[in-house]
Amino acid sequence: MRSVWVFKSIIVVLLITSQITIIAYSSFTNSVETEFASSNIEIGYSSTRALSPSQGGFTLPKVSESNVIIDGIVSPSEYVVSYVETKTNMLIYWEHDGEILTIGLVSPATGWLAFGIGSEMNNSNMIIGGYASGSNYCVDLVGIDRFHANDTDQAGTDDIIACESTEEATTTTLEFMFPFDSGDSLDSILTVDITYDMFIAFSASDNIIDNHGFRGRSDIMSVFIDSDEYIPELNIEKFDKSIPLVVDSMVTVDGIISAEEYPRSFIDTLTGIDVFWEHNSENFTIGLVAPGTGWVALGIGSNMQDSTMYMGGVENSNTYCVGLDGLENWLHEEDDTNDILECAASETDDETTLEFTIPMNTTDTLDTVLEVQKVYQMFLGYHESSDDRTQIHTAHSDVFTVLVMPKAQSIETFMTFQSETVVEFNETINFEIELSDENGSLTDVPVVFFMESQFGEVILATTSTDTNGKANANYSNPYLLNEHTFGARSLEMVVVKSGEVFAYQSSQQKQEIIFLERIENDDRAEYIRLSRIGLLVVFWIIGIIIWGGFGYVYYQLYQIFKMTNEDIEEIEKIETSAEDTGGI
Structure with missing residues (x-):
């Protein structure tokens, strides 16, 4: 019976050893998996801060005349401004007229898009x-705790004025008012x-x-709703009929133009x-010379x-x-107030010269207010022989666009643009420009x-x-791959110095930047792979020995359990006899 207890003790020891081995292997495997996973996170998913135009907030501009058509398609120059929200990689287009908010959103997916006003969901x-x-x-929804519900289900109303959307293979566009x-x-x-x-x-x-999950929500954006009307980039060359600003006028309103x-x-x-x-x-002040x-x-x-x-x-x-x-129907009536400051005219056999001066702001509600650096539409007309103001014109012009602008000396500017040309996955790009004219840096x-x-x-x-004529920005985007075009453009700027007006021309430079695909750390991955294989081999060998x-123990026990009591007594007699013989 002593042999039976010995075998049982061996079995218990083996079972405990095998459990310890399994636990040790599992613990090591988990540590390797965790280390490898954290390596992936470090390489592939570092966070990116959204880069906004104001370096700290967004501006929602005001427009008096909008080019937006709510059709689910955002065309170039349709909105006055556009931003990229880099946490979601969504494009934002927006403007307002003081009463209505107009929004365009483009997402990198084919599902729903959302716009919210508030610091949290609730x-x-x-x-x-x-x-x-x-x-x-x-x-139209309202946030309730971490969820949302239709306004109409919460005793509210659906107040969307207009809404349209379109979908492409990988993007969705939403426009609404x-x-x-x-x-x-x-x-x-x-x-x-x-x-x-x-x-x-x-x-x-x-x-x-x-x-929306991990891919869908931006950080809270601080948005300033501007009351000043948006003024686009000033492109003087575009307006060949612009009205120049003069500091010292040479005009005499006498009906004669020299x-x-x-x-x-x-x-x-x-x-x-x-x-x-x-x-x-x-x-x-205007002078007109007509052929009649x-x-x-x-x-x-x-x-x-x-x-x-x-x-x-x-x-x-x-x-x-x-x-x-x-x-x-080409009719008109005299204004109740005469706001013309000066007027003179002269006439020859075949032409009429008219000169007059009007206030740019007459305070008459029926008159158009003219402001510097704004665009207006105008037209001309004349009659070849009649001074009867009820007679229809002999000829009239097309409507043309006029910019009320300063008279400016055009100054050419020069820009240098520097940035990385090849960017690793999710790496930040640093842009730097330097702007100057023929006299040096521009501030x-x-x-x-x-x-x-x-x-x-x-x-x-x-x-x-800055004071050295330099400007900097940076940008990162984990979604971009292959080659993309980046650039910088200085805006045309009008400056008055000692009574003279200077228009600094716009300069622009572009740079093609290649975004590389994500590359794992091959040496580290190979080391981990070989380590795991080696450990598997060792534990297989240990397992084979243990099992x-x-x-073998199980087999011996099986043989013991098969023995009858008579067989055991016979074995014990043999062992006793052997001991006695050995004792002799």
Whole structure:
């Protein structure tokens, strides 16, 4: 019986040893897996901070006339500004007119897109939309705790003014309009010159109940709703009919135009009218020479109806000059107030010269207010022989676009652009430009850093040059691969120095940058792989030895259990006899 207990003790020891071995192997394997996984995280998923144009916040600009069409398609220059939110890689397009918010969003997925006003999900004002089953959808929601519900299910109203969306192979575009004050207590009330917390999100699913998950939500964005009307880049060369600013005018309003009296002139080819004009920021002075002996007119507006018109000429050897309000069907009526400051006209056998000065802001509600660095539409007309102001024109011009601008000396600028040309996966790109003219570095010049995309130019940052003429920005994006075009552009800037006006031209440089695919640490991965294989071999050998011994013991036990009591007694007699014999 002693042998039986010995065998049982051996079995217990082997079982305990095997369990310890298994636990040790599992612990080591987990440590290796954890180390390898943390290596992946370090290489592939380091966080990226969104880069905004104001280096700390976004601006929602005001426009008086919008080019936006809510059709689910964002075309170049449709919105006045566009941003990239790099945490989600979504594109943001937006503007407002003081009463209505217009938003365009583009996501890198084919599911829903969301725009929210609020610092957190709870009580936020949300718009969610997308494109599914061949049609678009758009819902006005309110945040409840970490979820959301339809406004209409919470005693509110659906206040989306317009909404359209489209979907491509890998992107979704959503456009919508929403009022500043909908009257719904569940919606946010927006006011100009106030900063609001906003956020955007997207999903690969069109089920709006699905959570956006790791791929879909931006950080809270601080958005300033600007009350000042957005002024686009000043491109002087675009406006060949611009009205120049003069500091010391050489004009005498006498009905006679001498050489170099006006700083700018042009000929309208349809009417043959010579146009001369200037302004001093307060008054607008115009000279018109028409090929006839009847009335001559200038209109400010996009068409006859609701335009501000000025008409004059020579009748019975006397000058006449009147302000008119345009009506429909080529009709007009005299303005109740005469705001013309000066007027003179002269006439020859075949032409009429008219000169007059008007305030740029007459305070008359029927007159157009003219402001520096803004664009207006104008038109011309004349009658070849009649001074009857009810007679329809002999000829009129097309409507043309005019920029009220300073008279500026054009200054050429030069830009150098530096950045990395090859970027590792998720590496930050550093941009630096240096701006100068022929006299040296230029300070405080606005600079835009941008990226060219399939949706047009995307603004990455705006800043200004420092005292050394330099400006910097940086950008990172874990989604970009292959080659992409980045660049910088200095905005045209008008500066008045000692009574002289200088227009610094825009400069632009671009750089192709290659984004490499993610590359694992091959040496480290190979070391871990070989280590795991070696450990597996060692533990297999140990296991074979242990389980082989376990099998042998089991076999011996089996043989013992098969023995009868008589067999055991016989063995014990033999062992006793052997001991006795040994004792002799």
